Every structure is written in structure tokens, then in C-alpha cells.
Amino acid sequence: MTQKSVSGTDLTQVGVIGLGIMGAGIVEVFSAQGFQVVGIAESKLAVDQGKQYLTTSLTRALAKQKLTQLEVDQIQARVTWSEDFSELADCDLIIEAAPESLALKQTIFKQIDEVAKPSAVLATNTSSLSVTEIASATNRPSQVLGFHFFNPAPIQKFVELVATPLTTPEVISDALNVGRKLNKYVAQVADQPGFIVNKLLLVYLNHAVQILDLKKATILDIDSAMRELAGYPMGPLELADLIGLDTCVEILKTIYSDSGNHLHKPAAGLTDLLAGGHKGRKTGSGFYNYSPKPEIPTSPNTALKNEIYLELETAYLGNAIEMEASGYASKADIDNGMKLGCGLPAGPFERIEVIGINEVRDRQAKLAQTSGHSEYAPLPL
Numbered sequence: 001m002t003q004k005s006v007s008g009t010d011l012t013q014v015g016v017i018g019l020g021i022m023g024a025g026i027v028e029v030f031s032a033q034g035f036q037v038v039g040i041a042e043s044k045l046a047v048d049q050g051k052q053y054l055t056t057s058l059t060r061a062l063a064k065q066k067l068t069q070l071e072v073d074q075i076q077a078r079v080t081w082s083e084d085f086s087e088l089a090d091c092d093l094i095i096e097a098a099p100e101s102l103a104l105k106q107t108i109f110k111q112i113d114e115v116a117k118p119s120a121v122l123a124t125n126t127s128s129l130s131v132t133e134i135a136s137a138t139n140r141p142s143q144v145l146g147f148h149f150f151n152p153a154p155i156q157k158f159v160e161l162v163a164t165p166l167t168t169p170e171v172i173s174d175a176l177n178v179g180r181k182l183n184k185y186v187a188q189v190a191d192q193p194g195f196i197v198n199k200l201l202l203v204y205l206n207h208a209v210q211i212l213d214l215k216k217a218t219i220l221d222i223d224s225a226m227r228e229l230a231g232y233p234m235g236p237l238e239l240a241d242l243i244g245l246d247t248c249v250e251i252l253k254t255i256y257s258d259s260g261n262h263l264h265k266p267a268a269g270l271t272d273l274l275a276g277g278h279k280g281r282k283t284g285s286g287f288y289n290y291s292p293k294p295e296i297p298t299s300p301n302t303a304l305k306n307e308i309y310l311e312l313e314t315a316y317l318g319n320a321i322e323m324e325a326s327g328y329a330s331k332a333d334i335d336n337g338m339k340l341g342c343g344l345p346a347g348p349f350e351r352i353e354v355i356g357i358n359e360v361r362d363r364q365a366k367l368a369q370t371s372g373h374s375e376y377a378p379l380p381l
């Protein structure tokens with residue numbers, strides 16, 4: 001049977017399921033570009049929360065003069081809200097942004113598959129789960145892919161488009177067109193744990209916790225090092241608190257189960273905090289205590305900070321080199337992912353350009369030697 005193509009030009013109606021921080025942001029992204037959007041969640045309470053997220057975001061954009069009152073009104077007018085999945089029947093593209101649970105996502109995909117029209121493309125915003133396994137819950141796995149936005153979705157300009165072995169080239173090409181219509185940089189990747197950005201980011205965050213676990217440095221030393229010397233907007237431990245330590249551990253578990261690399265196993269410092277109910281900002285405590293939100297001072301240990309910065313950056317650059325060498329992603333996609341998805345000031349390959357590849361390889365060899373972990377060694381020439 002020939003399916004009507006869901007091309008950027010044909011596509012007018014988009015459904016979004018799950019209206020939390022990501023779902024509500026995705027509603028805004030599509031509506032702001034002129035798409036009609038149906039926002040769905042499981043209860044009236046959850047729908048109301050989604051509406052509130054959208055209103056708060058639009059009010060902020062209005063205050064910052066990024067949108068006019070007319071644009072705000074138009075964005076809101078293009079969205080309809082419901083708890084009833086059958087409202088998705090006319091949607092050309094349906095994006096799921098429910099909590100990160102395979103069982104839940106499979107249940108939701110089964111429900112969507114039953115109500116969506118035959119030509120509709122179904123997408124998941126999963127950060128770490130197998131898109132292939134999610135697609136297997138439907139009768140149309142060839143029309144399922146990952147559409148991974150970054151937080152906050154209206155602001156971050158990067159999207160990972162995850163194709164499974166079953167996604168057809170037409171569906172991929174149509175989804176790429178849609179992504180471009182959103183004024184985002186779209187990187188097409190295969191279905192592997194963590195995709196580009198979370199694989200590199202979470203392994204880096206885990207490394208920072210491993211340094212803490214070894215008592216080589218304090219929380220303050222580590223975060224100050226990366227903010228001040230690498231110029232990152234946040235230190236790795238503040239960032240882990242922001243992402244949520246539960247989310248960090250879940251993503252790392254998926255990455256570790258695939259790679260088997262012991263450096264990817266969630267660090268004890270993460271799992272211990274989590275076991276104590278400390279999930280980061282969302283529970284008021286993690287590596288930091290958020291009642292009230294702390295002013296993070298600088299660490300005076302200049303030499304130690306330099307050491308930490310070199311260790312973390314070297315390992316991260318090595319992982320980027322390995323990812324590109326494996327053929328998983330191009331240098332441009334990796335650089336853009338880390339800049340536009342995470343807000344880093346430069347991509348890893350731009351950094352390698354500045355430092356010089358020979359110097360990076362020397363640093364990798366030294367790190368492998370001093371840490372005793374051969375995984376940090378440079379790739380053979």
C-alpha cells in the first residue's frame with residue numbers, strides 16, 4: 001500500500017503526547033513555526049500543567065521581547081489540548097514525550113498506533129531507550145523514529161533524528177525536512193544508546209563523579225575547573241543535579257550495558273546519592289543543597305583545577321574522536337550537538353583544532369598511564 005508522504009510541505013498537524021517540560025516545549029516549537037498542534041496527556045491535571053508550562057515559557061519570551069503579544073496569541077491559538085488519544089486521528093506526525101520507561105512508551109505507542117491514520121509517522125523523544133524496541137509495539141515500525149529535542153526545546157537548536165534499521169528512507173527524509181522547518185540543526189544517527197550528545201555528555205559527567213569518588217578533588221574544585229578553565233556554562237556536578245541524578249543513572253546504565261566499558265558504569269557517588277533519595281534539583285538536593293539555591297564560589301586550588309580540567313577534557317575529546325572514527329557521527333554533527341544541544345562554547349573537534357591533534361594524543365597517552373585505565377589511550381594510528 002502506498003503511504004502518503006509526510007513531507008514538510010504536506011505536514012500541517014502534529015500531535016505531542018506527554019506535556020511535561022519536554023512535551024510542552026515541543027508543542028511550543030511546532031506551534032511557533034505555524035503547525036497545528038494537539039497536546040495530549042493522561043489526565044486533566046497533566047494537561048493543565050502542560051498548558052501552564054507553555055504559558056510560562058511564552059510569558060518569558062514576551063518579557064524578553066523575543067515574541068510579540070500577537071505571536072504569543074497565535075502560538076496559543078494553534079494548540080488544542082486533550083486527554084483523549086482519539087484526538088490524534090488527523091495528525092501527520094505524533095511525538096511522544098512521556099517519562100523515560102520502555103514499558104510505558106510501548107503501551108503509549110500501541111495506543112497511538114490504534115488511533116493514528118495509516119500514513120502518520122510516530123516519533124519518540126527518548127533520551128536513552130531503544131527506538132527499535134519502542135517501534136516494535138506498533139504495526140508500523142517502518143514509520144517510527146526518534147526525534148530527540150534538547151531542554152529547553154524552544155531554545156536549544158539541535159535535534160537528533162534517530163533512524164532504526166526498519167525506518168524507511170522516505171520517512172527519514174520527511175522527518176529531516178520537518179526538522180529543518182523548525183530552524184534546528186538536525187543530525188541523523190543510528191539507534192545506539194545515548195545517541196551523540198548524551199553518550200559524550202553522560203560519560204563526561206560520570207568521569208567527574210569518579211574523580212570525586214577517588215577523593216582527588218572536591219565538588220567545588222571540579223565544577224570551578226570546568227566553568228573557569230573550559231568555559232562551560234556549568235560544572236559537571238551542577239549539571240548532573242540539573243539533569244536529575246535518576247536520569248543520569250538511567251542513561252549511563254543503558255550506555256554501559258551496550259559498551260561494557262567499566263568507565264561507563266554509573267559511579268558510586270551517583271548511585272549512593274540516588275539511593276538516599278537525592279535526585280538533584282528536582283528533590284532539593286544532590287551534589288548541592290538547593291534550599292535555597294546555592295551561590296557556587298570558586299575553588300582557590302589553581303594547580304588542582306588545571307589537572308582536573310586536563311583530565312576531563314582529554315577523556316571527553318578522546319571519546320569524541322572514537323565516536324567519529326567508528327562512523328557513528330560526523331565531526332560537524334558532534335561539534336554542533338555539543339554546542340547547540342549542551343551550550344558548550346566549542347565543539348570537541350574545534351577544541352582539537354586549537355590544541356593540535358598530536359598534543360591531544362600525548363595527553364591521552366599520559367592520562368592512560370597516570371590513571372591506569374588503558375581505555376583513555378589514543379586510537380592506534
Ligand SMILES: NC(=O)c1ccc[n+]([C@@H]2O[C@H](COP(=O)([O-])OP(=O)(O)OC[C@H]3O[C@@H](n4cnc5c(N)ncnc54)[C@H](O)[C@@H]3O)[C@@H](O)[C@H]2O)c1
Pocket residue numbers: 017018019020021022023040041042046050097098099100101108125126127128148149150151243
Ligand atoms: N528533561 C530533559 O532534560 C530531557 C531532554 C531530552 C529528552 N528528554 C526525554 O523526554 C521525555 C519526557 O521527559 P520530561 O523531562 O519532559 O518528563 P516529565 O516527567 O516532565 O513529563 C512527562 C509527561 O508525560 C505525561 N505522562 C505520563 N504518563 C502518561 C501517559 N500514560 N500518557 C500520556 N502522557 C503521560 C506526564 O503527565 C507529563 O506530562 C523522556 O523520554 C525524557 O528522557 C528529557
